[in-house]
Amino acid sequence: MDLSKASALYTVRLLTEDDIPAVYALCRKNTLYYQYCPPSVTPEIIREDMYALPPHTQRKDKYYAGYFREGRLSAVLDLICGYPDERTAFIGFFMTDVSMQNSGTGSQIISDLCAFLKEEGFLRVRLGYVSTNPQAAHFWHKNGFADTGQLYSSERYAVAAAERFL
Numbered sequence: 001m002d003l004s005k006a007s008a009l010y011t012v013r014l015l016t017e018d019d020i021p022a023v024y025a026l027c028r029k030n031t032l033y034y035q036y037c038p039p040s041v042t043p044e045i046i047r048e049d050m051y052a053l054p055p056h057t058q059r060k061d062k063y064y065a066g067y068f069r070e071g072r073l074s075a076v077l078d079l080i081c082g083y084p085d086e087r088t089a090f091i092g093f094f095m096t097d098v099s100m101q102n103s104g105t106g107s108q109i110i111s112d113l114c115a116f117l118k119e120e121g122f123l124r125v126r127l128g129y130v131s132t133n134p135q136a137a138h139f140w141h142k143n144g145f146a147d148t149g150q151l152y153s154s155e156r157y158a159v160a161a162a163e164r165f166l
């Protein structure tokens with residue numbers, strides 16, 4: 001799958017370990033997110049996330065990608081194709097640069113991504129968000145993701161599952 005076609009406005013490419021400093025710089029400013037989803041970010045955690053895979057998926061299914069505008073990293077997306085089933089794409093992580101938040105950037109990226117994934121033959125997009133994070137909950141609901149009612153609790157927080165049919 002050629003994720004570079006997922007946005008008309010941004011240059012989208014897979015991120016490598018060379019990009020970790022830029023990803024870290026973007027993430028560390030999103031303090032609200034880490035307040036709800038501890039621990040706080042480190043370059044090592046980003047490196048682990050770059051390679052992390054859900055059960056029964058392979059490296060080829062994972063797209064750890066950056067959205068760039070004028071060479072600057074604007075958003076990070078971790079997408080797993082074919083999880084939890086063949087016709088579903090899973091957003092493992094999505095974050096925009098704080099300096100451009102609340103101006104429609106995230107919604108535009110997700111809208112274009114969903115259109116692209118539909119063209120690629122996927123039937124739905126699924127994700128999980130920390131249920132108590134008001135920013136994440138509002139954003140995903142606003143973008144057409146509905147709670148499935150499933151809640152996955154860990155020691156520190158609970159993750160709500162949500163999905164959008166394409």
Ligand SMILES: CC(C)(COP(=O)(O)OP(=O)(O)OC[C@H]1O[C@@H](n2cnc3c(N)ncnc32)[C@H](O)[C@@H]1OP(=O)(O)O)[C@@H](O)C(=O)NCCC(=O)NCCS
Pocket residue numbers: 030033092093094095096097100101102103104105106107108128129130133134135136138139142
């Ligand atoms: C969630 C996120 C991706 C949205 O990106 P964005 O570029 O700001 O997206 P948009 O501008 O399209 O939409 C932001 C919406 O969130 C709302 N919002 C922002 N902060 C909020 C808060 N603290 N509580 C409730 N809603 C909030 C904005 O009002 C806006 O909604 P509106 O258009 O109805 O007013 C971005 O805030 C982010 O990266 N957050 C940290 C990471 C994260 O939570 N990712 C999602 C969970 S995996």
